[in-house]
Amino acid sequence: MPFPTLPAPLSRALTERGYAEPTPVQAAVLEAAGGGRDLLVSAQTGSGKTVAYGLAMADLLVGAEDAMPAPAAPLALVIAPTRELALQVQRELAWLYGPAQGRVTACVGGMDPRREARLLAGGSQIVVGTPGRLRDHIERRALDLSTLRAVVLDEADEMLDLGFREDIEFILSATPKERSTYLFSATLPKGIEALAERYQRDALRLAVKSETRGHADIAYRAVRVVPREIEHVVLNLLREADAPTAIVFCNTRNAVRHLQANLTERGFSAVGLSGEMGQGERNAALQALRDGRVRVCVATDVAARGIDLPSLSLVIHADLPHDAEVLQHRSGRTGRAGRKGTSVLLVPNARRRRAEQMLAIAKVVPEWCGPPSADTIRALDAERMLSDPLIAEPPSEDDAVLAQMLLAHKSPEEMAGLLARVYRTRLPAPEDVTDPGEGRSRPERAPYDPMNAEKIAEMGPAVWFRLNLGRRDNADPRRLLPLLTRRGGLDRQEIGAIRIFDRETKFEVRGHAAARFAESFARNGSPEIQVEALPPDFAPAPRKGPPGGKGNGSPRADKHRRNVGKGGYKPQQRG
Template sequence: MTFEDLKLISPILKALKDVDYTTPTAIQASAIPLVLNREDVIGSAQTGTGKTAAFAIPIIQHLVNETQNSGGKRKVQVLVVTPTRELAIQIAESFTDYGKYTNLRNTVIFGGVSQGKQTNALRGGVDILVATPGRLLDLMNQGYISLQHIKYFVLDEADRMLDMGFIHDIKKIIAKLPKERQSLFFSATMPKSIVALSQQILRNPKKVAVSPVSSTAETIQQYLYTTNKSSKHDLLLHILQDAEMEQVLLFSRTKHGADKIVKNLHKRRIEAAAIHGNKSQNQRQKALKDFKDGKKRVLVATDIAARGIDIDKLRHVINYDIPNEPETYVHRIGRCGRAGEEGISISICEPEEIAYISDIEKLTRQKIELVEDHPFPQTDRPMNASEKKEVEKEKQRKKQEFFANRNKKKGSQNPGFRRHKR
């Protein structure tokens, strides 16, 4: 099958040729005809299989075929809501690419930056709006955005929307949409909560499921290194001695952990940058650009920040922390081996994470290949329940001690504070 077989208009076919798209992916071949037929769609597909094109291309065709710009300011007819800034930017860029030979306008809005440029673009009039939930509601409340002319609504990465606590925001947005509209849900995973939400919002949706979430791309080789918690970083340095690992996307469970990993890599003169929610938008975009341009060898990311990172020909993903949700593992390693390219996934597992590996192998029905020949073998055993309780108790004690000492220090530096306390 080719894109011509999908009965796409010539301006879109010309734009697709410019970006070297020749054959639709499975999700595109299944979803595009349904969207062109004005069906509501709930679609799930493995990350990296082209979900954005599956909804953007037919929506552009709808808009081009409909009467447009009959005078006056352009009104927002398409709303795409997505959880992260990076993904929002990427989707807007895709609309620009696919609509290159049309006169459609799109813009993207997200938080973490000044709203000036975004509101200026909105004042000029746009056809397609890509947004993160918080900034969208904010600008709606300020009167910059009206949803009353929306004909096409897309909720992308719906599963992560719920994970990130956006459910109430999404319901507020949906309440402002016209009842007569075409609605599309696209997500890499489809937990029951997403299916239940879709039933409230979509009208007789057609389901498109390509490569269930339990599957990982056949082009990705998966390896597991077991070690102790205390030797994780040493093992990471050992793995990075491989000169063929020119570009590595590394996942950390926490923002603090990501910063710590970058700091330790810098000590060994390994160029690295972190991307997570505490970084400003400019910092995140610079880190991503430096990584894509080869200025940084390692990009350390948290799961939420990594949504939307799309890097051509990325070969290596490292799980420094094993995710406690097996679906997240599938998302992570899907960042490499995209579009039929080969990829290598490496997971560094401490004793307390062994159970997570078991869950991943159950979900994917694949055994991850264990690498035993390395200098930092796992010698510790997982803690039992009482040991975990003691460790948690010790953490709380140290936390209380830290704050007590800090308050004491503040008091000693401020005599007025001590007098007031007396």
């Protein structure tokens, strides 16, 4: 289905970007946005929602002359939870409204607020920012919201999870009452519904479902690896794909530094992204990727949040994701808005069962295979050689003069051999790697199926999970219960014992609800908060507390566990 009638400048921008037809969320929003009606939209990241709300408010921003009014106080405001997402939105709206002479300004933490204030004073039709920085500009009278016609809350559930409710309410209270409000959220918990009820008028609710079986435009591969050869396999995968842009995920900053240095030493143009980098360094790295000066990005999960690189076609998980939600978040950096992509997991034999569980929860069926061999890559190099610009482009006059000089001293066969050597020296040499599954006669195990009732019955009355929040994160049952029930789609009675440790929490979910909980938790909420199903035979022995204390083996702890399903949660008092 083609795009409906739009202002001419926006239609031209879409055509130049290769948009032939709208994504499901864009089609739903455009159909419902007539007359500036408020919208409450449930849609996943990577579905094209930025362009969706950019088009939805077009009639409010672009005049009859097919151009926006001269830049002054903003006409539209977009609020996003993170710096990376806000900057991504700013870039998307800049190209979309560029032909309409639109000016889009970003206001985010980590950047110079005085420079942002000067840009706002110079006038902008659209402002995009994070809640804290926008509130700061409003309080300093640098941001005038009196002329707003449209407000967008992007990833509203993330903003509430990150504690921005007060800032959001402050900003919305400063906007005109006669405005259109578009609220986008992956999930619609009670906090989002309360926000919509208070700040929207007769909002139309749209639930745009993404496919539960992974993203249709992403091909998944699970590659068997020997742990000590992981970096060599990453190199071979990059050489095999020859992707214009690729991202390699690691779980720690140290792993990012080590792998990025290794790839650079081997001849790849690579940058690293991790939480220890400043915003300026991140922006420079991302710009190098967009410009094509760098083709490989090595990143942690937190640093890569909100990244949108149009040419990104390959994602490699050098370290296994913590859970299915992180897997989908990482893989979703590619295969966006109709583009094709590949997601490759590197799986040592010792972690295969965990990888199978994660893929099953994510509703992904990968192609299992060994790593690409050095011989395979050399064969690909031979096929690609004739299409390489070094050989495909016709020689210039200067090249012809040098060629005649060389032919006077070398035979054509020698010249061809020299050319092949020059071609090879421009490419990182492939590595000899091992397929740990090759030549083994053991039968393939059936993949883990979280919805198989017989398997759940075998696991017993409860399934244990691990959560990456502990005492150092101020975790207590009163805080954890709403998180687990909302994201996991459970009733309180379906959660059993909870054991809180320094860096993690282990808890039970009743057997018949475990699969539903795992799937729901993986789909919803922030990827920084992760759960992992523990092995079916996991059953921690009661710990004995100090005499008269409240250890897990004490009578008071047992009483707490018995009261889990009765709403009797009381956080422990610490002296």
